[in-house]
Amino acid sequence: MTSLRSYRLVMLALVVALVITSIIALCIGRYSINPLDAFGAILSRMQGSTDNAAMENVIFVLRIPRILGAIIIGACLSLSGAVYQSVFKNPLVSPDILGVSSGATVGAAGAILLGASIFGRQLCAFVVGLVSVLLATAIPKLLKNGSNLMLVLSGIIIGGLMDALLGVLKFIAEEDTELSSIVYWQMGSIQAVKMDTLLYMLPIFLVCATLLVLLSWRLNILSFGESEAKTLGVNLKWLRGSAIIASSLMTASAVCVSGSIGWIGLIIPHLGRLVVGSDNTKMIPCAMLMGGLFLLVIDTVARNITSLEVPLSILTGLIGAPLYAWLLWKQKARVM
Amino acid sequence: MTENRCNTQLSQIEGRHLFYAYERGRTILQDVSFSFRSGEIVSILGPNGAGKTTFLNCLANLIAPERGEILLNGRDIRRIPLREVAKEIGYVPQIIVPTFDFSVLDYVVTGCAPRLGTFSRPKQEHYDMAMESIRRMGIEKLCNRSYSQISGGERQQVSIARALAQRPAFILMDEPTAHLDYGNQIKVLKTIRSLKEEGYGVILTTHNPDHALLLQDQVAVLDRTGRLQAGRDVDILQEHALSELYETPLKLFYDERLQRKVCAAPQFDA
Numbered sequence: 001m002t003s004l005r006s007y008r009l010v011m012l013a014l015v016v017a018l019v020i021t022s023i024i025a026l027c028i029g030r031y032s033i034n035p036l037d038a039f040g041a042i043l044s045r046m047q048g049s050t051d052n053a054a055m056e057n058v059i060f061v062l063r064i065p066r067i068l069g070a071i072i073i074g075a076c077l078s079l080s081g082a083v084y085q086s087v088f089k090n091p092l093v094s095p096d097i098l099g100v101s102s103g104a105t106v107g108a109a110g111a112i113l114l115g116a117s118i119f120g121r122q123l124c125a126f127v128v129g130l131v132s133v134l135l136a137t138a139i140p141k142l143l144k145n146g147s148n149l150m151l152v153l154s155g156i157i158i159g160g161l162m163d164a165l166l167g168v169l170k171f172i173a174e175e176d177t178e179l180s181s182i183v184y185w186q187m188g189s190i191q192a193v194k195m196d197t198l199l200y201m202l203p204i205f206l207v208c209a210t211l212l213v214l215l216s217w218r219l220n221i222l223s224f225g226e227s228e229a230k231t232l233g234v235n236l237k238w239l240r241g242s243a244i245i246a247s248s249l250m251t252a253s254a255v256c257v258s259g260s261i262g263w264i265g266l267i268i269p270h271l272g273r274l275v276v277g278s279d280n281t282k283m284i285p286c287a288m289l290m291g292g293l294f295l296l297v298i299d300t301v302a303r304n305i306t307s308l309e310v311p312l313s314i315l316t317g318l319i320g321a322p323l324y325a326w327l328l329w330k331q332k333a334r335v336m
Numbered sequence: 337m338t339e340n341r342c343n344t345q346l347s348q349i350e351g352r353h354l355f356y357a358y359e360r361g362r363t364i365l366q367d368v369s370f371s372f373r374s375g376e377i378v379s380i381l382g383p384n385g386a387g388k389t390t391f392l393n394c395l396a397n398l399i400a401p402e403r404g405e406i407l408l409n410g411r412d413i414r415r416i417p418l419r420e421v422a423k424e425i426g427y428v429p430q431i432i433v434p435t436f437d438f439s440v441l442d443y444v445v446t447g448c449a450p451r452l453g454t455f456s457r458p459k460q461e462h463y464d465m466a467m468e469s470i471r472r473m474g475i476e477k478l479c480n481r482s483y484s485q486i487s488g489g490e491r492q493q494v495s496i497a498r499a500l501a502q503r504p505a506f507i508l509m510d511e512p513t514a515h516l517d518y519g520n521q522i523k524v525l526k527t528i529r530s531l532k533e534e535g536y537g538v539i540l541t542t543h544n545p546d547h548a549l550l551l552q553d554q555v556a557v558l559d560r561t562g563r564l565q566a567g568r569d570v571d572i573l574q575e576h577a578l579s580e581l582y583e584t585p586l587k588l589f590y591d592e593r594l595q596r597k598v599c600a601a602p603q604f605d606a
Contacts, residue, residue: 218449230397234418235418
C-alpha cells in the first residue's frame, strides 16, 4: 500500500527534523555552544566527569529540560486537540476552544494563590479543566442542538466565564508576588521548566498518550457519530469518558507547566490530516511529532529572536492564525 | 462463511408488547409485538412522523422502548453485550457525510470492530474480511477513494458493505432509498433482495409502498396511533388500507407487463 509507505516517510522525516531541531536548540541561545562541544559534554557526563561546569549547567539544567518540555507540551496539546476533534466529531474544537485550557489556567492560578505544590497545581488544573469541558458539552445537550457551531459557541461561553474567574483571581492576588507569577506563567513560557517539572509531567504524558494511541482506531469509529459507534458494538460511555479524561489530564498538565499556549491543539491536527489523512491510527502519532516539533521551533525562536524572551502565545498566535486560515482555505472547509 | 448465510443458524428478533412515546406524549409504539427472522425482508411502512425510524432504532438497540422487551435469539437485547449484538445486527444509517475523510476501505473495515479488542487495530485478516464485503457489493474500484468524494448511491453501497463486514444475521437499513435517483433506488432494492437469498434478514424503512411490493416479502405497517401490523405483503397491503394509511387515494393492481402488483397514485382531479 502506497499510503503506508508515505506515512512511514512522513514519520521518518518528522523524527529527523525533530532531532536536527533539538541539536540546533541545544546549541543556540545567549550562551552559544559548538555542537561538537555539546556532544562532548554529553559524553563526558555519561562517563561521570566534568570538563566545563558552565557549559554543562546550560546544557543539562537549562536547555535539555526545556527542549524536552517543548516537545512534550507540543505533543500533549496536539494529541488532545486531535482527540477532542474525533470525540466531538468536530474539526473546530481544541483544548482552548472547549475552555479546557482556560479552566486549567483558573485551577492552576487558584492553586498558586493557595500556595499549593506543583502536584496540587496539577490536580486543580485537571479538575477545573475537566469541569470546563463537561460544562461546554452540557450546554448543547441542554439546548438540544448538536451542531458543530453550538459546541464552539458553548466553548466560547465557558472560556469567557473561566477568563472572568481568572480575572477575579488576579484581582485578589497579591500584587508583587502572586500576581506577577500568575501573569507571567499565564502568557505561556517553557523557560521555567526544570528536570523535576518534567518528572511530574512525563508519567502523565506517557500513560495518557499510550492509552490514546491504543484507542486511536476506535476513535475513528467515534468520529462517525454515536449511533454508528453503538451499532458497531462500541462502549460509548467508556470510550468517550476515557478519551476526554486522558486528553483533559494532558492539557492540564501542559497548562500547569507552560500556561495556556493557544492554537497548537487546533491547527496541528488539521495539518496532520492534510499530510497523512484522517485515520487516527496514523494521524495521532503524526500530530504528536508535528506538535512537538512546532513548539520546539517556536520556543527556540522565542528565546533567540530578541534579548528578551517572547511569550509563546504571541508567536503561536502570529503563526497559528494565518496558518489556520490557509488550512481552512486548502480544505475548502464546509463549516456548518 | 458469510458468502452464504443459509448455512448458519436461523436468527430471530422478537418484540413483546413494546410501548414508546415521545416526551410531548405522542405515542409511537402501542403494544407492538412481532417476530422477524433471518432470511426475510421486512419493509416497515408508515406515514411521516409515525415513528418508523424510532421503531428501527429500537430494533438496532439504539434506544430502549419504555415498556416491553426485544428478544434477540430469545435473550433480552439489553442484557446482551453491545459487541455481541453487533455481531448479529448490522445497521446502515441514512446517507451521511462524515466529518472526517476516510478511504472506503478504512470505513468498511470498521465493520470488524465487534471482533476486535478495545485496544487492537484491524489486521490483515480484517482487511481481507472488509475486501470480501467490498467485492460482494461489487465496488472494488471505490476501495481507495475517499468516502466523502463518492456519490450518494455509492455511499449507500459502501455502508452496506460495512454492515456485511460485521457478518451479522440482520441488516437494518434506515430509508435506504432516500436521496437516491430512481436507478439507484432499484439497484439498492435488488441488493436487498439478493441479501435475503444469501440468508440475511433485512429490515428496512421506506416511504414507498411500491418498494415493499417489489421486494415481495414481509411488511410491517406502523400507523399514526402506534399500532403495528405485520405479515406477508399480499395480506397487509390492501388498496383501502394503504389509502387510509397515507390519507390519499392509491390504486393497487396487477400489471401484466411488469408481472407484479403495483401501488401508484391515480390521475389528479381536474
